[in-house]
Amino acid sequence: MSDVVDQGRRRLLTAATALTGAVGAVFAAAPFLASWKPNARAKALGAPIEIDISKLEPGAMLKVEWRGKPVWIVRRTPEMLHQLARATPFLLDPGSEASVQPAFAKNDARALKPEFLVVLGVCTHLGCSPLPKFEAPDVTVSADWPGGFYCPCHGSKFDLSGRVFKGVPAPSNLTVPPYAFLSEGRILVGSDSTQSA
Numbered sequence: 001m002s003d004v005v006d007q008g009r010r011r012l013l014t015a016a017t018a019l020t021g022a023v024g025a026v027f028a029a030a031p032f033l034a035s036w037k038p039n040a041r042a043k044a045l046g047a048p049i050e051i052d053i054s055k056l057e058p059g060a061m062l063k064v065e066w067r068g069k070p071v072w073i074v075r076r077t078p079e080m081l082h083q084l085a086r087a088t089p090f091l092l093d094p095g096s097e098a099s100v101q102p103a104f105a106k107n108d109a110r111a112l113k114p115e116f117l118v119v120l121g122v123c124t125h126l127g128c129s130p131l132p133k134f135e136a137p138d139v140t141v142s143a144d145w146p147g148g149f150y151c152p153c154h155g156s157k158f159d160l161s162g163r164v165f166k167g168v169p170a171p172s173n174l175t176v177p178p179y180a181f182l183s184e185g186r187i188l189v190g191s192d193s194t195q196s197a
């Protein structure tokens with residue numbers, strides 16, 4: 001009698017264990033599958049990102065993140081572009097010879113299209129995030145400030161192309177990441193080829 005009961009109970013327990021295992025497998029698989037979605041994985045690996053810049057006003061800046069770093073896109077006005085020449089005599093690396101940028105950005109505007117500046121918002125001294133200081137002059141930076149970026153950590157200054165001024169701790173210009181225009185109002189940051197979009 002007890003044998004019959006025991007065997008029946010054993011079958012019941014076996015069935016219950018199998019069911020629990022199956023349910024557990026489903027719940028365990030869900031987060032695993034979610035974490036391996038191509039988008040999430042690609043983002044984690046630093047895949048290029050598409051950014052809509054169609055609503056970016058002249059003189060304004062858009063901040064996004066790529067590979068865990070801030071990327072700034074500034075739509076420069078004709079006046080801001082004019083200021084670049086004013087800053088040139090005071091720059092450490094005006095030709096971007098010792099700075100990091102794609103070949104297409106090795107020019108005064110450091111850009112594919114002069115109107116749009118795309119730079120990493122990371123100071124090349126010790127990695128603080130500089131502040132946009134686009135107004136010229138700005139006595140909170142200096143009396144003859146031509147507009148640009150100011151790093152409050154140790155006082156490094158960059159012009160409106162992210163080029164570093166002489167006499168500050170930062171050794172080089174802000175880095176320009178690879179990027180490409182997908183259309184008038186969309187850019188791809190992280191690749192300079194539209195083929196990878």
Ligand code: FES
Binds near residue numbers: 127154169
């Ligand atoms: S981190 Fe920017 S000046 Fe030191």
